[in-house]
Amino acid sequence: MSIIAGEWANFLIRWVHVIAGIAWIGSSFYFVHLDLSLRKHDKLAAGVGGEAWQVHGGGFYNMVKYMVAPPHLPKELTWFKWEAYATWISGMAMLIVMYYAQADLYLIDRTVLDISPAAAVAISVAGLVLGWVVYDLMCKSPLGRNDALLGAVGFALLVALSYGFTKVFSGRGAYIQIGAMIGTIMVASVAMTIIPNQRKIVDSLLKGETPDPRLGAAGKQRSVHNNYLTLPVVFLMISNHYPLAFASRWNWLIVALVVVIGVTVRHFYNSRHAHKPSPWWTWAVAAAAFLAIVFLSGQPLQKSAAATPADGVQKAAFADVQEIVISRCSMCHAAEPVWDGVGVAPKGVMLETPEQIRQHARAIWLQAVATHAMPPGGNITELSDEDRSVLAAWVQAGAPGP
Ligand code: HEC
Structure with missing residues (x-):
């Protein structure tokens, strides 16, 4: 609950x-x-610095700006501040x-x-x-x-x-x-x-x-x-x-x-x-x-980082990809995450079954290969550069299934 x-x-x-x-x-x-x-012209009332005409919602608005003050301050004056305060408080x-x-x-x-x-x-x-x-x-x-x-x-x-x-x-x-x-x-x-x-x-x-x-x-x-x-x-x-x-x-x-x-x-x-x-x-x-x-x-995160497959990794078997994802991602990205503090699969991304993993191939590439956004917290589950290379090769090959 x-x-x-x-x-x-x-x-x-x-x-x-x-x-x-x-x-x-x-x-x-x-x-x-x-x-x-606001535009100035000679027929403006005393103290008025400019005038504008606007049309909105079926009506016409005649806006005038008093540079100093109107002769009589109206009883009701609208202040604009709660929009800003509410944005900050909620932020x-x-x-x-x-x-x-x-x-x-x-x-x-x-x-x-x-x-x-x-x-x-x-x-x-x-x-x-x-x-x-x-x-x-x-x-x-x-x-x-x-x-x-x-x-x-x-x-x-x-x-x-x-x-x-x-x-x-x-x-x-x-x-x-x-x-x-x-x-x-x-x-x-x-x-x-x-x-x-x-x-x-x-x-x-x-x-x-x-x-x-x-x-x-x-x-x-x-x-x-x-x-x-x-x-x-x-x-x-x-x-x-x-x-x-x-x-x-x-x-x-x-x-x-x-x-x-x-x-x-x-x-x-x-x-x-x-x-x-x-x-x-x-x-x-x-x-x-x-x-x-x-x-x-598009520049790699670190000089060593692998946005493209490393020389050694030409082909990646799906079994390898699945093992990497299950051991580095699925503790959070699951129907029932086991990672402390992660209640539901983040962003609804579940990476448990072969179908789910293939379906998210593009997102996996963006999050864990092109960038190191995942695993979060600075690689909290210690995904190695080699493993990122394997993921890169797999996506480049069109994310083949098992
Ligand atoms: C420790 C928990 C954890 C691990 C491990 C983890 N993620 Fe995530 N992942 C998250 C969280 C939290 C978010 C939501 C981030 C946000 O709010 O923008 C997320 C978001 C995502 C998203 C969706 C991004 C979006 O904005 O749509 C993808 C895809 C993803 N992770 C892939 C991976 C992959 C691939 C791995 C393994 C290499 C991985 N994650 C490992 C916690 C984790």
């Missing part, structure tokens, strides 16, 4: 997380678009349930660094806190007044962190860590800068004072950063389903390229929505970066 409850708790948290994330990203994209599409819950509670399977790779689950969790939490502290200080320092330089330094730091974390955690653990760090920065910006500044602005308006324009500018800067970081974060969050992304030797460089893609693609849309000339070059950059990712992901 506890296995069933655990699985459903996991699913429920994930469901909430995806929904909250959609709501947050949706409203964030919407407001950046709205802001960029942290998932991080804890998956990566912290099962650190030896998901977060740690003993072939990368042999650390205890407690140490891994401590490093991860420290990273989340420090990431925000450093980012916040950078934005508030003189560096924060130069957007281009701030972006360049932020990018360099992010790449350095990606490199560092892939030398501490498993590939998928490192990706989730970086994604969670960026996500935490984005939510903390909402909670610690954007919303408090907005409150101060509203307070001074209520008192009839002119709000400090720096408050609004700081909030705006953070919200633009959030907008540019959205696409890379979503990639990192779904990457754990794609071992070619996280389990390759160049996984840290792939993160850097994904940030380049995310930022250039956002730049394209932001320029268009602002009715500036469309920067079509951004698609060339994004496509080149994507092709580079595909190429890098």
Whole structure:
């Protein structure tokens, strides 16, 4: 029963997380678009900085933006913050349930660094806190007044962190860590800068004072950063389903390229929505970066690793393959797994009968040959390079049966 409850708790948290994330990203994209599409003309009321007309759901919307404040602050004012908070809370819950509670399977790779689950969790939490502290200080320092330089330094730091974390955690653990760090920065910006500044602005308006324009500018800067970081974060969050992304030797460089893609693609849309000339070059950059990712992901994990059959292994008998899979994989991938902590066959992948093994040949190649995503936890069941070679030869021969 506890296995069933655990699985459903996991699913429920994930469901909430995806929904909250959609709501947050949706409203964030919407407001950046709205802001960029506002137009000025002479008939605008006093204090109005721009106007936009929109049509949706059979009705017309006339949006106006008050740069300072409307003459009378309306009684009902909608704040946008719970989308962000709910995304973070549910994301942290998932991080804890998956990566912290099962650190030896998901977060740690003993072939990368042999650390205890407690140490891994401590490093991860420290990273989340420090990431925000450093980012916040950078934005508030003189560096924060130069957007281009701030972006360049932020990018360099992010790449350095990606490199560092892939030398501490498993590939998928490192990706989730970086994604969670960026996500935490984005939510903390909402909670610690954007919303408090907005409150101060509203307070001074209520008192009839002119709000400090720096408050609004700081909030705006953070919200633009959030907008540019959205696409890379979503990639990192779904990457754990794609071992070619996280389990390759160049996984840290792939993160850097994904940030380049995310930022250039956002730049394209932001320029268009602002009715500036469309920067079509951004698609060339994004496509080149994507092709580079595909190429890098195919590079073997270690120099010795066998993505193709080793010289000695030309043919693989199914009996050998079956023995390898039964002794290295089936303790988890079975109708009734015997591995401690694995309640049901992970992802529904069962590798017990010859039919099941042949049916999953492609997935076995992706997970255990092209990448070393499986066995998890840094080869927890000690699948040898020779055995990976045998699997490679078998798949290359068309995965013949017994
Ligand atoms: C210690 C337990 C364990 C062992 C041993 C193990 N796996 Fe897995 N496997 C998992 C877990 C956990 C997942 C789910 C990962 C996730 O949530 O993305 C998984 C997922 C998979 C998937 C599905 C991936 C997907 O996202 O669809 C395949 C295929 C797979 N493993 C193959 C193998 C092969 C082949 C071996 C042996 C070489 C193996 N596994 C050994 C625990 C194990």
